Amino acid sequence: MTEAAGAVDDLPWIEDGGKVAPKDARAVSRLFLDRLQVLEEGTREYQYVRNTLIEMNLSLVSFAARRFRNRGSGDMEDVIQVGTIGLIKAIDRFDLSREVEFTSFAIPYIVGEIKRFFRDTTWAVHVPRRLQELRVDLAKSKETLATELGRTPTVKELAAHLELSEDEIIEGLVAANGYVAGSIDTPSGGGDDEADIAPKYADTMGDDDPAMELFEDLHTLAPLLQQLDERERTIIEMRFGQELTQAEIGRALNLSQMHVSRLLHRILAKLRTGLLAT
16 A cells, blocks of 8 residues: 555545545545546556546536436446446546536536436337437427427427428337337226226237148148149148048049058158248
8 A cells, every 4th residue: 555655656645535525526636637647557556546536536426326316217326337437438538728627527428428328228129329319309399399389299390390301200209119118917097096997908919829820831831732743732632622531532543542641641741841941
């Protein structure tokens, strides 16, 4: 510890930056920020100064994070971690020659990083960034126009207000539905009084159609049947279309039942191989 303290010349040695009072942190931060700009990155001195700056200014992260405590489902610990990334970026990019207070410079970085976190992680369904941003513009425009018109604005009115096409507005409105996901166990009724008796969304969802798999198999089988010769297609038609027995097929085609059985086995094996290959 003593060696590290001596390695930063006349800078004070701070054992725990988090215990420095905010008022003192502002003054000390200027000293540390000034020294950081001339230290070589990766050295012990550089790491001490940078890490101490981060510890002394973590209160800025907590301050900025408070406004997001009731937003979305983000854990506050995650928000603090993300805000700290913004603080680190501010420390690395701050320039004393701008004559701007570090707190004024750092807060936008911290808030911006937290907003980016919510924008990228709180959507229930992933949608393109431009549509995420359009959702915010649409919400503001709907509120503004609703106040002016006294009613909910139409797609056409929203498009004119945002100077976008109606198709872009519709796309944005549809994408906004991906911001929050509802449970299929949510009652589909109206108010809270009906919650216990209203059917759940899951009750109105259809089951898988058992005939769908059969349809897909038949759809795949059709071109394979076309590849059979005429006698093979006739045998398949008589056996599975007309539901004749092998003996009846044999009499109709002047073949023995054993021969019909061998032919059916060979034809079905050919079709099965074709189905597995597709």
